[in-house]
Amino acid sequence: MNNIAIxxxxxxxxxxxxxxxxxxxxxxxxxxxxxxxxNAGVIERAKKLGVPVRIFDREExxxxxxxxxxxxxxxIDWVILAGFLWLIPSNLLKVFxxxxxxxxxALLPKYGGRGMYGMNVHRAVIDAKEQxxxxxxxxxxxxxxxxxxxxxxxxxxxxADTPETLxxxxxxxxxxxxxxxxENLILNKNKNV
Numbered sequence: 001m002n003n004i005a006i007x008x009x010x011x012x013x014x015x016x017x018x019x020x021x022x023x024x025x026x027x028x029x030x031x032x033x034x035x036x037x038x039n040a041g042v043i044e045r046a047k048k049l050g051v052p053v054r055i056f057d058r059e060e061x062x063x064x065x066x067x068x069x070x071x072x073x074x075x076i077d078w079v080i081l082a083g084f085l086w087l088i089p090s091n092l093l094k095v096f097x098x099x100x101x102x103x104x105x106a107l108l109p110k111y112g113g114r115g116m117y118g119m120n121v122h123r124a125v126i127d128a129k130e131q132x133x134x135x136x137x138x139x140x141x142x143x144x145x146x147x148x149x150x151x152x153x154x155x156x157x158x159x160a161d162t163p164e165t166l167x168x169x170x171x172x173x174x175x176x177x178x179x180x181x182x183e184n185l186i187l188n189k190n191k192n193v
Contacts, residue, residue, distance in 0.1 A: 002028040005076045006051075007084035008035055012042025013170060014082040014103065014174055019049045021179030028186060031074055036086060059088065062178065068095050075077050078186055081140065082178075085117055088140050098148075099183070100140040103178050105170045107152055108136040112145030122163035122170070130157050135173045137181050149183045 001188045004022065008015045019030045033046040039056045046053050060066045068091050071079070079092070081102040088100060104112055106121045111133075116124065125133045132156040139147035157166060 001075075002033040002077050003075050004029065004078045004080055004186070005074070006030060006033045006046075006080050006082050008033060008036050008042040008082045009040055009043060009085055010083040012040065012045040012083070013171065014178055015042050016045045016049065017175050018080060018082060018179050018182065019046065019051055021183065023049070025183065028083055028108070028183070031076060034067070036084075042083070058086075062089055065091060071095070081181060087144060088142075090142060093140070093142060098139050101150065101182065102138055102140050102145070102147070103174060104136045104138065104145050105133075105167070106136065107117055107132070107134045107154065108138060108149060112136075114144050116145065119163045119167065122166045125157060126161055126163060126166060133157050133170065135170060135177065137178060150185060151153050151177065153177050161182075 006015050006018060010128065015033060022028050022030050030051050032054060033042065033051050034056060035042055036056060036058070038055050043053050051076055054070065056067060077099065079096050079100040081100065093100065105118070106112065106125060111121050111124050132154050136149055137151040138145070138149045141147040155169045155173055
């Protein structure tokens with residue numbers, strides 16, 4: 001059994017699609033959703049889909065072993081970041097080497113790094129008059145958005161785009177590819193271990 005923990009901070013649309021995607025897959029389970037925001041929309045989405053939720057704060061995440069211990073006690077094999085904005089601490093990276101994956105709403109290495117999330121990314125892409133944008137699914141390392149790239153998908157940036165219209169196009173790519181790429185990665189990686 002592959003046990004997955006999702007970390008999310010926002011409304012939770014990507015988390016919801018991951019949970020729905022993996023629910024019929026018998027050897028993979030979304031075991032827990034962890035969030036750093038007690039009012040995040042993702043909490044209600046997870047609960048409606050029967051996934052337990054654990055809320056934590058900055059102190060617990062960065063200055064204790066509580067989260068690492070919790071994930072190990074839960075038998076977690078993979079961590080997926082789905083709209084989680086905090087930098088992952090080294091103690092978590094050591095326990096899950098190349099088993100923490102993030103999705104970014106742009107084509108890395110462009111438009112990544114601290115502060116580059118959500119509408120900030122889409123504004124920067126439009127302001128730079130880029131012809132295309134997309135999504136990047138990548139491994140997580142000790143820096144923002146710098147881990148090895150697993151998958152990218154591209155969409156055009158139209159002249160009339162606003163950050164909101166570009167975001168809608170990016171969300172379509174996320175919903176289409178993120179669950180399938182994660183399934184392929186997890187199932188194929190475990191065959192080779």
